[in-house]
Amino acid sequence: MKRRMMAALYYGIGDVRYEETDVPEIGPGEILVKVGAALTCGTDIKTYKRGHPLLIKNTPAPFGHEYAGIVEEVGEGVTQFEPGMRVVATNSAPCGHCFFCKRGRPNLCPSLKESLVNGAFAEYIRVPAPVVRWNTHQIPDTLSFQDAALTEPLACVAHGIEESGIQLGDTVAIIGAGPIGQMMIMLAKKAGASTVIVSDLAELRRDMARRSGADIVIDPSREDPVDRVKSETGGYGADVVIEAVGLRVTWEQAVNMTRDAGTTVLFGGAAAGTRFEVDTTRFHYGQLTLKGVFHLTPKHVEQALRLIIAGDIKTDVLISHQMPLSEINRALEMMSRGESMKIAIIP
Secondary structure (H helix, E strand, O other): OOOEEEEEEEEEOOEEEEEEEEOOOOOOOOEEEEEEEEEOOHHHHHHHHHOOOOOOOOOOEEOOOEEEEEEEEEOOOOOOOOOOOEEEEOOOOOOOOOHHHHOOOHHHOHHHHHHOOOOOOEOEEEEOHHHHHHOEEEOOOOOOHHHHOOHHHHHHHHHHHHHHOOOOOOEEEEEOOOHHHHHHHHHHHHOOOOEEEEEOOOHHHHHHHHHHOOOEEEOOOOOOHHHHHHHOOOOOOEEEEEEOOOOHHHHHHHHHOEEEEEEEEEOOOOOOOOOOOOOHHHHHHOOOEEEEOOOOOHHHHHHHHHHHHOOOOOHHHHEEEEEEHHHHHHHHHHHHOOOOOEEEEEO
16 A cells, blocks of 8 residues: 655646645665755746746646655665665756766756656655766755755856856846845855845845845846946946846846956746847957856755855855745745745645
């Protein structure tokens, strides 16, 4: 007889239900984790509001992908983990031997789609073999599950900051002060930025940006963020601009507030089919660098976990609420309205 558990299941746009379902069964190389805490994230909100072709292929579907917990069972061949270990894992892993993996871009590995982990908003979650091999780590007893669950999004941010090429003394502008934007602020400062300028519509997030280390905070409903960034930089624009929203208007703002020979990091994922415009004269003669940055690599996962363990990340800024699993819909609605940062869901 199959074991049962409570979980949040995704039935469709705006339709997530808290109900009983089967505990996942694991195979060779896999582990079953009893979830200690799972975090809401921007991708969850996008999925909740408009669906997600990669994460949700059939419904009802497990939901949520930022998590940490205790190993409940290990599959055949698993030697590095055992029941009772406290672990954190990511939501995907590369194969390690394809075209992109061999060229140092494991975040573009086609196998990521095959190893996707979904279902953290539940009592138990199955971790696929590639994720066990590449992106699962034991965590110390001193680290809370909810703080450890920040590893996956922080790893993505570490990747983005590395690609940005921030230099000592740079002025960095960040559009979007959600949890990802807050982590961008923290790591931009650690990378050497002397001034960080942040733009966000939500008052809560602007306040949190100051706590994260932002030097200048902009309310784009009251002033033009491009004009403000230029006025703060002698008319030139920021050395590095990071877009962490995922809208056409903010992608274009990001390019326009970047100085000549500067770098724009387009980090926020826009809806499929979105197009944006760039002034080719300025792009060419201004020698702009535009970078799309996606996901994480095993190296960045290790970096992120070390930063969290060392206490270098202000986790109290990133996680503003804690709720039981039964209140998952309330949590998703709060975050989508900008009334919270990440919310820790406790099964």
